[in-house]
Each structure stands twice: as C-alpha cells, then as structure tokens.
Amino acid sequence: MIKIKINKTKHPKMKPKDEDDIVFGSIFTDHMFIMDYIEGKGWINPRIEEYKDFKISPAALVFHYGQSMFEGMKAYKTEDGRVVLFRPMKNIERANKSNQRLCIPEIPEEDFLEAVKELVKIDEDWIPTKKGSSLYIRPFVIATEPSLNVVPSKEFKFMIILSPVGAYYKEGLNPVKIWIEDEYVRAVRGGIGEAKTGGNYAASMLSQEKAHEAGYSQVLWLDGIEHKYIEEVGAMNIFFKIKGKIITPMLNGSILRGVTRDSVIEVCKDMGLVVEERKISVEELYEAAKDGSLEEVFGSGTAAVISPVGTLKFGSDVFSINNGNIGEVSQKVYDTITGIQKGVVEDKHNWLVEIS
Numbered sequence: 390m391i392k393i394k395i396n397k398t399k400h401p402k403m404k405p406k407d408e409d410d411i412v413f414g415s416i417f418t419d420h421m422f423i424m425d426y427i428e429g430k431g432w433i434n435p436r437i438e439e440y441k442d443f444k445i446s447p448a449a450l451v452f453h454y455g456q457s458m459f460e461g462m463k464a465y466k467t468e469d470g471r472v473v474l475f476r477p478m479k480n481i482e483r484a485n486k487s488n489q490r491l492c493i494p495e496i497p498e499e500d501f502l503e504a505v506k507e508l509v510k511i512d513e514d515w516i517p518t519k520k521g522s523s524l525y526i527r528p529f530v531i532a533t534e535p536s537l538n539v540v541p542s543k544e545f546k547f548m549i550i551l552s553p554v555g556a557y558y559k560e561g562l563n564p565v566k567i568w569i570e571d572e573y574v575r576a577v578r579g580g581i582g583e584a585k586t587g588g589n590y591a592a593s594m595l596s597q598e599k600a601h602e603a604g605y606s607q608v609l610w611l612d613g614i615e616h617k618y619i620e621e622v623g624a625m626n627i628f629f630k631i632k633g634k635i636i637t638p639m640l641n642g643s644i645l646r647g648v649t650r651d652s653v654i655e656v657c658k659d660m661g662l663v664v665e666e667r668k669i670s671v672e673e674l675y676e677a678a679k680d681g682s683l684e685e686v687f688g689s690g691t692a693a694v695i696s697p698v699g700t701l702k703f704g705s706d707v708f709s710i711n712n713g714n715i716g717e718v719s720q721k722v723y724d725t726i727t728g729i730q731k732g733v734v735e736d737k738h739n740w741l742v743e744i745s
C-alpha cells in the first residue's frame with residue numbers, strides 16, 4: 390500500500406455558495422494528488438498538496454503525441470451523512486485498460502483507490518449536498534518526458550483533481566436534442582475508441598460545434614467503417630426503448646465501457662425489463678422513430694448520469710421522442726441510480742464504497 394505524503398494548504402478557498410449555479414468542471418477544490426513514474430523506479434512519491442499550477446517541459450510527450458489517460462468518477466454525501474464512491478473499482482479497472490492501450494504503465498489498483506479515498510477525505514467539505522450534485526473526481530495520467538521522438542514516455546505523472554458539480558447539461562434532467570452525425574466519425578475498430586483518452590474527445594469537438602450552432606446539445610456517433618451502426622454520444626453511452634425492450638449498442642472495442650452504462654443495464658434487468666446489447670443500425674432506429682415504436686431514448690455517463698433525449702435528428706428528418714418529455718424508464722433508472730448514490734434506495738449490488 391502506498392504511503393501518501395500530505396501537505397495541506399494554508400489558504401483554503403471559498404466554496405461555491407449556490408450549488409445550482411456551478412458550471413460543470415469549472416471549480417476545483419483545495420487539494421490534488423500527484424504521483425510520478427520514472428522508468429526503472431516505478432510509481433513513486435505519492436503526495437497530496439495544494440491544488441495549483443505546476444511546471445512541465447514544453448517538450449513533454451503529452452503535448453505532442455497525446456499520450457494520456459483520464460477517468461471520471463464521483464463522490465456523494467448520503468442523506469445520513471456518509472461519504473461514498475460509486476463502483477470505483479470499475480473505473481480503476483477501465484483506467485488500467487486505457488493505460489495498457491496507450492503504453493502507459495499500469496497503476497496498482499489498491500494504490501489508485503487509496504489515493505482517491507485520501508484526497509476525497511481531505512476535501513470532503515467540498516462535496517455538494519443538493520439533489521443531483523456531487524464531487525466529480527478526475528484522475529488522469531500524462532506523459533511528461535521531454536522528447537519529440539514518437540516512443541512511449543519514460544516518465545509520467547498520475548494526478549487526481551476534484552470538482553464540485555451539478556448537472557452536466559444546462560437542460561438538467563430535461564430532454565436534450567441530439568443529432569446523428571453522418572459525416573465525421575469518433576473512433577474505428579482497432580483504434581482507441583474504447584480507451585478514455587483526450588484524443589477521442591478532441592476528435593468529437595468539430596461535430597459538436599456544428600451541432601451546437603444548430604441548437605443541438607451533442608452528436609450521436611455512427612461506426613467508423615460502414616457509418617451504419619449506432620455507437621455512442623459525445624459524453625454518454627446511449628439507450629433506446631423500442632416496443633418495450635431496452636436496446637444499447639454492444640461493446641465492440643470502439644465504444645466506451647461506461648460504468649453508468651453497466652449500472653443502467655443491471656437496474657433495467659432488476660426492473661424486469663428485457664435488455665439487449667447488440668448492433669443497432671441507424672435504419673432500424675429511423676424506422677422505429679417513424680412508426681412510433683421508439684418510445685424512449687436516454688444517455689448514461691458519470692458526468693451526465695441519465696440524460697433523456699427529446700429530439701433526434703436524422704439528416705433532414707427531426708423526430709420528437711415521447712413528445713419531448715422524459716420517459717418512464719429514463720425517470721425510474723435516474724431515480725434508482727441517484728437514490729443508491731444518495732443512500733435512499735437499497736444498494737443491493739453493493740455498488741457503494743464508503744470513505745467515512
């Protein structure tokens with residue numbers, strides 16, 4: 390187990406007064422975790438110190454060739470005052486899968502969890518308590534070796550920062566508008582689509598900007614080979630309710646293995662719903678939207694939680710889903726997952742890990 394050196398700030402910051410006004414990811418807590426990697430020495434020097442800027446070489450490999458990984462998880466304060474994490478080991482496993490794909494050294498799972506717990510404990514007063522809010526945890530690794538050679542870095546930094554957050558979308562739980570992107574793609578099979586790494590998100594920004602200009606929140610990506618099968622939305626996995634069944638694209642190497650996605654599948658099964666993880670073509674979706682059998686659409690993600698989709702645009706055709714209202718399943722899944730996180734719904738799968 391790592392021994393974390395703790396050096397607390399002498400200048401704690403003001404905490405946000407109104408949790409409803411927080412723009413996602415715009416405010417950071419007092420402390421951060423840092424651990425260095427040096428080839429031959431491994432992960433060394435774990436420490437928690439004041440959240441502040443740090444020095445890095447302009448030649449650091451991360452700036453040039455993008456060797457980096459990030460994760461997103463959350464800490465919650467339950468109604469009875471406990472501080473909990475939601476399925477942290479799933480994120481930690483996924484982080485190491487991303488690391489493997491990107492030639493980043495793996496981080497021992499227990500050390501990763503210990504770092505998250507210690508940091509959250511120190512900044513526990515920053516956890517917002519209002520419904521729908523939480524403390525977003527952003528662990529990440531960057532390649533820090535100064536080199537312009539396209540080879541894996543011999544030096545890295547693993548850091549964790551924390552940010553109190555409310556809803557990811559300005560719409561909150563109101564349905565968002567999404568368009569199906571048929572020009573650009575986010576990822577291809579055999580590429581890095583499954584890894585949580587900055588490049589996938591950089592690749593998504595141009596389409597997202599186009600979508601924003603047209604009044605849409607995000608884009609729905611199609612597969613990179615045939616442009617035929619549904620993959621995921623910018624910051625979320627996607628679910629459809631068609632003729633009573635819940636359908637989500639199966640994991641194929643280019644779709645993110647969402648922790649919330651996995652939780653939604655379990656919760657839907659607990660509700661007695663049939664869940665199909667399979668390929669779903671854009672034609673099948675279009676037909677279902679046209680004949681009225683597409684009953685609900687919602688996205689899932691750590692940041693977004695559950696985000697109902699009220700409008701879906703296919704080329705020049707625009708469909709309203711469930712008359713633009715949140716569907717029954719979307720609402721129930723949202724209530725169940727956020728209820729477990731707040732400790733008011735039974736945690737029958739033992740998803741919560743208590744910190745204090």
Ligand code: COI
Pocket residue numbers: 460461462590624625690691692693
């Ligand atoms: C998350 O849901 O935690 C994510 O990482 C999505 C993010 C890009 C905001």
